[in-house]
Amino acid sequence: xxxxxxxxxxxxxxxxxxxxxxxxxxxxxxxxxxxxxxxxxxxxxxxxxxxxxxxxxxxxxxxxxxxxxxxxxxxxxxxxxxxxxxxxxxxxxxxxxxxxxxxxxxxxxxxxxxxxxx
Amino acid sequence: xxxxxxxxxxxxxxxxxxxxxxxxxxxxxxxxxxxxxxxxxxxxxxxxxxxxxxxxxxxxxxxxxxxxxxxxxxxxxxxxxxxxxxxxxxxxxxxxxxxxxxxxxxxxxxxxxxxxxxxxxxxxxxxxxxxxxxxxxxxxxxxxxxxxxxxxxxxxxxxxxxxxxxxxxxxxxxxxxxxxxxxxxxxxxxxxxxxxxxxxxxxxxxxxxxxxxxxxxxxxxxxxxxxxxxxxxxxxxxxxxxxxxxxxxxxxxxxxxxxxxxxxxxxxxxxxxxxxxxxxxxxxxxxxxxxxxxxxxxxxxxxxxxxxxxxxxxxxxxxxxxxxxxxxxxxxxxxxxxxxxxxxxxxxxxxxxxxxxxxxxxxxxxxxxxxxxxxxxxxxxxxxxxxxxxxxxxxxxxxxxxxxxxxxxxxxxxxxxxxxxxxxxxxxxxxxxxxxxxxxxxxxxxxxxxxxxxxxxxxxxxxxxxxxxxxxxxxxxxxxxxxxxxxxxxxxxxxx
Numbered sequence: 337x338x339x340x341x342x343x344x345x346x347x348x349x350x351x352x353x354x355x356x357x358x359x360x361x362x363x364x365x366x367x368x369x370x371x372x373x374x375x376x377x378x379x380x381x382x383x384x385x386x387x388x389x390x391x392x393x394x395x396x397x398x399x400x401x402x403x404x405x406x407x408x409x410x411x412x413x414x415x416x417x418x419x420x421x422x423x424x425x426x427x428x429x430x431x432x433x434x435x436x437x438x439x440x441x442x443x444x445x446x447x448x449x450x451x452x453x454x
Numbered sequence: 455x456x457x458x459x460x461x462x463x464x465x466x467x468x469x470x471x472x473x474x475x476x477x478x479x480x481x482x483x484x485x486x487x488x489x490x491x492x493x494x495x496x497x498x499x500x501x502x503x504x505x506x507x508x509x510x511x512x513x514x515x516x517x518x519x520x521x522x523x524x525x526x527x528x529x530x531x532x533x534x535x536x537x538x539x540x541x542x543x544x545x546x547x548x549x550x551x552x553x554x555x556x557x558x559x560x561x562x563x564x565x566x567x568x569x570x571x572x573x574x575x576x577x578x579x580x581x582x583x584x585x586x587x588x589x590x591x592x593x594x595x596x597x598x599x600x601x602x603x604x605x606x607x608x609x610x611x612x613x614x615x616x617x618x619x620x621x622x623x624x625x626x627x628x629x630x631x632x633x634x635x636x637x638x639x640x641x642x643x644x645x646x647x648x649x650x651x652x653x654x655x656x657x658x659x660x661x662x663x664x665x666x667x668x669x670x671x672x673x674x675x676x677x678x679x680x681x682x683x684x685x686x687x688x689x690x691x692x693x694x695x696x697x698x699x700x701x702x703x704x705x706x707x708x709x710x711x712x713x714x715x716x717x718x719x720x721x722x723x724x725x726x727x728x729x730x731x732x733x734x735x736x737x738x739x740x741x742x743x744x745x746x747x748x749x750x751x752x753x754x755x756x757x758x759x760x761x762x763x764x765x766x767x768x769x770x771x772x773x774x775x776x777x778x779x780x781x782x783x784x785x786x787x788x789x790x791x792x793x794x795x796x797x798x799x800x801x802x803x804x805x806x807x808x809x810x811x812x813x814x815x816x817x818x819x820x821x822x823x824x825x826x827x828x829x830x831x832x833x834x835x836x837x838x839x840x841x842x843x844x845x846x847x848x849x850x851x852x853x854x855x856x857x858x859x860x861x862x863x864x865x866x867x868x869x870x871x872x873x874x875x876x877x878x879x880x881x882x883x884x885x886x887x888x889x890x891x892x893x894x895x896x897x898x899x900x901x902x903x904x905x906x907x908x909x910x911x912x913x914x915x916x917x918x919x920x921x922x923x924x925x926x927x928x929x930x931x932x933x934x935x936x937x938x939x940x941x942x943x944x945x946x947x948x949x950x
Contacts, residue, residue: 356622361614368621375628382636412635415584419628422591426624429598430617436602437610449611453685 341381348374359446361434368430372423376416458504459513459526459579461497462536465490466543466572473565480559484551487564491540491547494571498533498540505533506930510937510947512581520949521642527581527948530934531781535578535708538788541916542700543571545909549796550693552905553803558604558691566603567697570596577705581948583631583641586709590627590673594620597702600694601686612686619682623672630665637662644948647716647941656721663718663725670713674706676766677735680759684743687758688751688808692799695751699758700792704784707765711780714769715938722772730770734861737763737868744875750798750808750883753875754791757834760868761787764849767861771852778935779848782928786841786920790830793913797827800906801883810879815888822907824884829914831880833921835873841920844928 348370355367394407438444469490476482505511505528515524528536547567554563573593580586598620602613635641637658638649653659668679675683687698710729718725740760747753765787768780798808800823805813817824833840846869853862920927937943 352625356618364614364618368618368625371622371625372628375625375632378629379632379635382632412632415632415635418584418588422588426591426595426598426617426621429595430621433598433602433610433613433617436605437614440605440607440610446614449614452608452612452615452689 338381341377345374345378345381348377361437361444361446364446365427365430365434369423369427372419372427376419376423379412379416379419382412456511456513458497458501459511459528460515462494462501462540462575462579463526463572465494465497466568466575469493470565470568470572473568474562477562480556483559483562483564487547487568488551490568491543491571494575495540495544498537498575501528502533502537504528505530510944512947521640521645524585525581525642525948526579527644527944528579529937529944529947530930531708531711531938532578534781534785534930534934535704536575538785539571539574539578539701541913542697542788542792543567545792545796545913546693546697546700549696549799549906549909552902553693553799554691555604561603563600563603566596566600570600570697570701574701574705578708581643583634583643583646587624587627587631590705590709591624593702593705594624597698601690601698603694604691606689608689612689615682616686619672623669626665626672627669630662630669633658633662633665642948643712643716644945647945648949650717651720659718660721660724663714663721666713666718667710667725667729670706670709671732672706673703674710674762674766675703675736675759676710676732676762677739677759678732680736680739680762683759684752684755687755688749692751692795692802696792696795696799699754699795700788703758703762704765704788707762707784710766711769711777711938715772715777716941716944719941726770726772728770729766730858730861733763733767733770734864735763736760736766737864741868741871741875745871748810750801750810750879751795752808753879754794754798757872757875758791760872761791761834763868764846764865767865768849768852771849771856771858771861773852773856774932774935774939775848775855776852777938778928778931779845779852781934781938782848782931783845785931786833786845786917789913789916789920790833790842793830793910793917794827794834796906796910796913797823797830800903800910803903803906805883805888810882812889813883814886815884817884820903823910824880826907826910826914827884828880829917831876833917835876836869837873839921839924841917841924844921844924848928848931 352367352371352374355363391406391408394403394410396403469486473483473486510529513526570593573589573596576589577586580589598617601616602609637653638646640646672679687695737760740756744753744756765780765783768776801816802808807813833842836842836846850862850865
């Protein structure tokens with residue numbers, strides 16, 4: 337399972353980078369989204385040393401001090417949730433920006449957006 | 455829980471939120487922007503005094519035991535960075551009151567500036583890698599909107615690049631944070647500092663260190679990750695440029711210094727050597743890029759890149775003197791660079807252009823502005839007795855002591871070329887006669903120049919004061935370096 341997820345993560349990063357190297361700004365956004373998905377999934381798989389990411393939920397039964405048996409580390413999930421929310425907001429902004437850029441510059445070719453360089 | 459550490463975050467948060475609530479009232483937004491930035495300045499002065507007096511101040515939010523809760527840490531370096539953030543924030547807001555156009559103000563300019571300040575202060579004060587990521591995002595989202603606000607063609611083009619590069623950097627940062635947690639089981643920086651040497655796979659630690667270097671390197675604009683900066687920083691209104699130029703890249707520098715003094719110090723021969731070479735290239739590329747430019751703000755943008763090289767050079771040398779020099783350099787540079795942008799804004803207000811070929815005669819028009827330009831410009835080039843001289847002196851001395859001759863030569867050479875660029879701006883914008891107008895005093899003076907001069911004069915005075923009080927201030931920088939290099943103090947303060 338870990339191996340398969342590792343391959344998926346690698347593919348997400350590769351696809352993200354590939355999409356970003358294209359000249360279209362729409363593909364750029366897709367690439368950014370894929371890259372952030374890859375990063376999120378990687379936090380999940382990397383997990384902590386010793387503690388598994390996939391096990392019983394870390395709920396402490398009444399009257400006990402620690403959860404019984406093996407339990408999943410809740411922190412990666414919290415991190416990923418935060419990262420997803422931030423990523424969502426940022427991608428939403430990027431989409432609006434791209435739409436504006438397309439309307440204003442009448443092109444979606446990144447190579448034609450170079451007037452500020454030089 | 456110590457409220458003083460949280461105030462630099464809480465004040466702008468409250469100010470920004472109130473500004474958003476009063477969306478329709480421009481006057482109220484201006485007022486609240488001014489009040490919150492001045493309050494932030496006062497709070498940051500109080501924090502600095504506290505830190506100098508009592509050592510590292512730690513605040514555990516909700517009194518959760520470390521390393522579980524959210525933690526805010528202020529050592530001398532953090533507190534000093536928060537202090538200059540307060541100074542620049544107040545200066546830029548006052549400047550904006552006179553120069554910002556109504557259309558931008560109507561779309562939440564002041565709340566955005568205050569939220570940006572909140573993100574910057576948060577990044578300086580947090581003691582946790584993941585929180586650093588979150589504060590970076592708070593800062594970035596505000597900066598995205600500020601950069602695009604107004605929607606001019608150049609702004610939109612620049613924003614596309616700026617947003618993309620920063621999102622890539624964030625994704626790399628997130629990857630690094632995930633791997634760090636996987637390798638050590640914590641994200642608290644003090645605990646990481648203890649646990650990272652125990653990571654069994656040495657290659658993994660180096661890989662994580664490199665991911666951080668690239669992620670923060672993009673934000674700090676170090677070579678070879680600097681190209682987005684000169685393409686973006688000159689496009690927004692000048693007050694925004696000044697804020698970005700002063701603070702944003704320096705957050706990247708701060709993160710680099712923090713991570714490579716507290717966490718990744720096991721393999722200095724590899725990591726810090728790499729940083730050193732990158733610093734040399736950054737100094738050269740930035741200053742050479744500036745030479746061919748004719749637009750005042752683009753010249754200044756390229757010099758940001760070059761100056762970042764000096765700060766990173768201090769980190770790369772990694773001696774007590776070098777780190778103290780880097781800390782001193784960052785503080786001096788933020789004030790000087792923001793001020794130069796503010797001056798270019800006044801020149802634009804008077805002459806209607808940033809292009810050196812189209813303007814001129816500013817000296818006869820307003821000698822005061824010319825003097826106020828000369829102070830930060832000469833300080834940037836490193837002319838004694840201004841603040842930049844002492845900053846460069848410390849770094850060059852550290853370079854000589856470490857026998858890094860190539861770095862010393864590059865640093866001095868880049869300083870010379872910086873002087874050339876500043877003299878070029880002086881000659882073209884201030885000294886030579888105005889190309890079109892025969893009488894520069896003809897026509898009514900543009901409104902609000904006096905108010906614009908206020909923050910510029912204050913920052914110039916500060917530059918003079920830093921130069922005059924370089925001795926005592928440098929001793930504070932040395933104390934900051936001691937805290938950074940003697941990691942046990944930081945770890946003790948946070949964990950126990």
